[in-house]
Amino acid sequence: MARVWAWSRSVRGWTLAICVAALCALVTTEVQQQCPPRSEISPCSCQVKKNGLDILCEFTDQQHINDAMSVLKGKSLVIFYLKLRHNNLRKLTGFVFLGLDIHHLTIHNSSLSVVEEASLSSIGKMLTQLDVSQNSLTQVPSAAFKNLHHLLILNMNHNKINSLHAKAFQGLDTLEILTLYENKIANVDPEAFVGLEKKLKRLNLGGNGLTVVPQKSLVILDMLKKLEMQENRISEINEGDFEGLRNLDSLGLAHNKLRTVPSRVFSHLTLLNSLELDGNNIDTIDKDAFAGLEENLQYLRLGDNNIHTIPTEALKRLHRLRHLDLRANNISFIAEDAFAGFGDSITFLNLQKNDIRSLNGMIFENLNSLETLNLQNNKLMHIPEDVMEPILDTLRVVDIMDNPLLCDCELQWYKNWLRNPKDKDDEMMQKKRTVCTMQHEHREYSLQSLPLDKMKCKIKSYENSAYSAATRQAGVLETSLLLSICVLIGQLAIAS
Ligand SMILES: *[C@@H]1O[C@H](CO)[C@@H](O)[C@H](O)[C@H]1NC(C)=O
């Protein structure tokens, strides 16, 4: 017993000692972190930040930057941020940062086109983020990058890189995020990403000139979670294109030139949660297009394509789907069984900017979780109540603006739904003025103030909705009671 007590006392003693030491270390590093006099590093400026210095050099040239760097050298400063922006810095010369401890380096919009082999190696032990965006690089300066063994983020957006050569990123074995958005990449060597396979989580190849998915290069990236290839010129995807990407969570293929989504093309992506295919020319979706995505796909964007019908057969298997966006397609008709078998989990359905002329029957019957329905900008003249009835209880937002609606008694549901005290998005609903046309009067009425009497409508009472509102309120009461009990227990616990 005594031994245990002594042991615990010594642990306490040690903890104290470590704390004091840590505190001292903190104080001393903070003392050391002082900016050099302004005149010595001008035109650069310096600020002391929590983790080290923040140095900024803008609208200047190589000579001035080199001079400022020599002042900073040999002072054992921690430069947390070195930001060189809008400069004339064509070439990053060897040893320019020798003797500096730089953690985040930005060289942005500075006409950079040459990065000499020995320019970055001296800071390889500290550098975790490198941003060389908006410059004139035509290829990845692999030799200069190869010693950056602690790099986590590399941003090469907005350069002029036209191909990724073999082993372009070799050595960057800790890299987690690589972004190459808006370059001119048309070719990717099969070995381009060698060395990134253990850690890379995000890859952005958007805004380039890809015409195919660089399957052979991607296949090794089995830790990848997010792959962006939007805004390329990919005209075809095929089964096997995404092989190996077994941890992928999000895939962006928007704004390409796809026409079809073939059978089993995503079948390797069993963890995929979000798929963006909007802004293509898709008119055909194979019934097995989404095979493999059954267990995890929740977000599917198919807007701005040329789809003619709800792709029921393909969607049927997606029993986790929450968010389905089919805006701006060419859907003119919704089949009675369009949402049969998969609609249960959908909370968001966007059908705006289509060509839908009528809604009939029990098409929405299976959409038991629907909260947002967008039918804006279609050709609807009537929206019958029995079509809407199954979803009125769960809907929080419904948008039926910009349809050639005729004022008829059927539209009562809208007025009643608006009036119902639900947790709907009031602000959004109020901003929208939804109107119908009273044919014989040649004038428009807001749906909120339909003159039901004048129209000689049989006014409905909506017992069911009133009931569900009441039960919901009871639920709120119960919860608040529970909460107060919790608070009480908490107070008792503190008091004792
Ligand atoms: C890029 O830098 C130049 C100066 O070198 C500046 O005139 C220009 O406005 C900058 N462009 C952007 C987009 O910041």
Ligand SMILES: *[C@@H]1O[C@H](CO)[C@@H](O)[C@H](O)[C@H]1NC(C)=O
């Ligand atoms: C939309 O579909 C109709 C037939 O349903 C067709 O006549 C029309 O050309 C299509 N529009 C486009 C832009 O493809």
